[in-house]
Amino acid sequence: MSFGRLKRHFPWITLVVLVLIVGVVHPSFLRPQNLIELAGDIVPLFIMALGMTLVIYIGGIDLSAQSVANMTTVLATISLPMFGVFSGLLVILAGLVFGALSGFVTTRLKVPSFIATLAVGGLALSVGQYASSQRALYMDAGERDRAFGWMVGSGWSGVPHELILALVLVLLAWFLQNRTTTGRALKAIGAGEPAAVASGLKVERYKILAFAFSGMLAAIAGLLFSVKLSGGSPTLAEGFLLPAIVAVLVGGTPLTGGVGGVLNTLVGVLIVAVVRASMLYFGVPATSQQIVFGIVLIAAIALTIDRSKMRIVK
DSSP states (O other): OOHHHHHTTHHHHHHHHHHHHHHHHOGGGGOHHHHHHHHHHTHHHHHHHHHHHHHHHTTOOOTTHHHHHHHHHHHHHHHHHHHTTHHHHHHHHHHHHHHHHHHHHHHTSOOOHHHHHHHHHHHHHHHHHHHHTTSOEEOOHHHHHHHHGGGSSBOGGGOBHHHHHHHHHHHHHHHHHHHSHHHHHHHHHHHOHHHHHHTTOOHHHHHHHHHHHHHHHHHHHHHHHHHHHTEEOTTTTTTOHHHHHHHHHHTTOOTTOSSOOHHHHHHHHHHHHHHHHHHHHTTOOHHHHHHHHHHHHHHHHHHHOOGGGOSOOO
């Protein structure tokens, strides 16, 4: 098998090798209940990375996802007593609007996506800080369980409800990517935007849609954070942006877009989860974990980026 064909299989090969290494050194890691709990813990990260995938798929980046998730935890906590379960719809709509704003600034004002989303992330952070008065907020446990109790806990055979939610979302995202005109348009934009424009595709509309979906999924991740931790804070989801980007890239969706997709991100998130768990098993200090993710991010970009689309790197 040539290196080019083998490269496509790197993500799941990496996942299997990592699981075997950690499992051989620490056999307790392979206990089914431990693996289920590990998968349940990373669902918010997976949902955030799922949204990020759609933007990276078109060759952009969304650096506002973490701030949108943080803002969502605050808005969900504040609005829950007034709107009950409908507070979920409210915060998801807020994420959709912030994502669409990132798309609008990128496409209509011609601002690069990493700057546009950084600025929109700043707006979301400010909204979260203003609404919370820069302090941690707590949910009433009874109100939380009545409105969003279905999102957490466990059901048949101890499977966490979060995993079922993640499964539904990834199936919807896969359907959008592979079975709809929108999915085919996103792939065409990522593979070659000038050609997509020349073919008459409404590129700006689809790009705004991708950013809007990313903001919406970041808001769902924030809502799940808020429900699991029973509260909100403008910093509750701190530290998730870099692992989310790493998950998308190591899963096989390069920054240049056009290949990869949501199923690749599922593998990428599992790799990140195993790497995080292995650092705990091997006693890596929490302060050093960001260094590991930084190294993995550089390696992932170096290995996956399509240099044929880049004549000059600045």
